[in-house]
Amino acid sequence: MSLRVQFAGLTLKNPTLLASGVLGVSRSSIKNVLQHGAAGCVIKSISLEERKGHAAPNMLTFEGGMLNAVGYSNPGVDEAKKEFEKLRDLDGTVIASIVGKDEHEFAEMAERLLPGEFSAVELALSCPHTPGYGTLAGQNSPENTESITRAVREKTKLPLFVKLSPNSSAIADVARAAEAGGADGITATNTMGPGMVIDIQTGQPILDFKMGGVSGPALRPIAVRCIYDIYKAVRIPIIGCGGITYGRDAIEMMMVGASAVEIGTGVYYRGIDVFKKVCREIESFMEINRYASPKDFIGRTHKLEEV
């Protein structure tokens, strides 16, 4: 029995990856996450220029998960280039995440950040709380998704994943657009919303940006449905993301079509070794059900429909 998965030219020793936006801010923090069982990490998104992001508070949790409005704080591409050195020495796959205001900025980011160190790249077209980027800039429309994907495709041969928003009204169309633009895979999904949480003593929204992307258990069933829809629409592989806390959540996403999963908010609930825990739970499920490899149950939900 092996947890190894292969897709889009990547080989992962297990199906768990660190999701972008969480912990992956420096080489040291990535090394730490890899030591806690993740097969790979997606770094926190990098933009052309340094960004301070939104004022605090920019994260909170509620009974269904987490809200965040970090707003792409990052040191900018030049500093990031210095920070993310010698990634190939690490015991895991490191995937870049880039953001831009339009396809030209995305292309420039790809050109400047990607060469040399990273094993793949993820394009975040789906942040719901940063003006000028993601859904607030309409990057999640099929047209913009296709043009941005194509612009990056022309600049890199690395496996290219496009991270979609669960808010997209017809997510299958957006996934098809990414595929048409040359994507090697889809990451589904980013946070949903944005949502709001109010402090009722003062009447004030707690997040300083007032609203933020919703992640965690509340997002999971929506992400699962998105992956289900996308799997039917495209041939390229899918990385599942959104509310994975336990092994069963990862298995669920793989059954509707994910080849691997990203975990973010799960770090909050189960600690930095959530990756190890989720892998152990998948393993025990595989043992009980006599699966030799995750590929034996990836897409199972769809295969049942074929009969």
Next chain:
Amino acid sequence: MERPLGTIEQPRSLPIKKIVQENANVRTFYFATEMKAKPGQFVIMWIPRVDEKPFSVSVNEKGTLGLSIADVGRFTHKLFTLKVGDYVGIRGPYGSWFKLEPRAKRILLVGGGYGVAPLAYLAEQAKHAGIAVDFCIGARTKDLLMFEKRLRDLKATLHVATDDGSAGQRGFVTEAANACMEKNTYDSVYVCGPEMMEKKLVELCAGRTIPCQVSIERYMKCGFGICGQCCVDGSGARMCTEGPVVTGEYASKQTEFGSYHRTGSGMKQYYHGH
């Protein structure tokens, strides 16, 4: 550490119960809450539409939480305009804490500037446990010294150092601490203050093979171990979760300790004198 699904991490609005002026620049803000924080742990205070900032706990007894805060920036300027009865949000406590050895007989506490705040709380716990406490407090000038009376009332052996000699001996608190270590035997040393001073103390303790614990302050956002902003180079550990209090040995293995820290965007900022 696991948290059950449904755990809520949000500031709770609390009225300020009491405000005490501690020195020229520091006030202690008191709140009525059952929150239980250990010395060295911190809470995060929220002023709506202004900002959110972490503060170590300086008083925590009988349903009371005290935060001793210096007026240094935009957030604290706003806080210093608030009065008793005004509301702020508090969440936490977070992070690791200073640990007392049950068999310890005598310990040395070294606090520079506002670093005295969590150590004063630790000193009270140590005295309560029957441990003799030597306490070196340092500040730039006499009117910036903190908790001199509180520590004298506690009957800690106090050693005061100021940069300009306006109180106690003239010079750095590291020199006062070194003199104490020269003269006495300590089971452990506890350090909180500016990072260059902490680094010096960690080296001094290592040279004398005295165990020490030190609080590493880093820019943080969430406080609960997920944003990654406070990860230190070396181990990559989160100073809000694995820290802020770590052993001197651990601190000295972090390549950025005493060298640089990161800003809110992740840019490195080097310490003065490095």
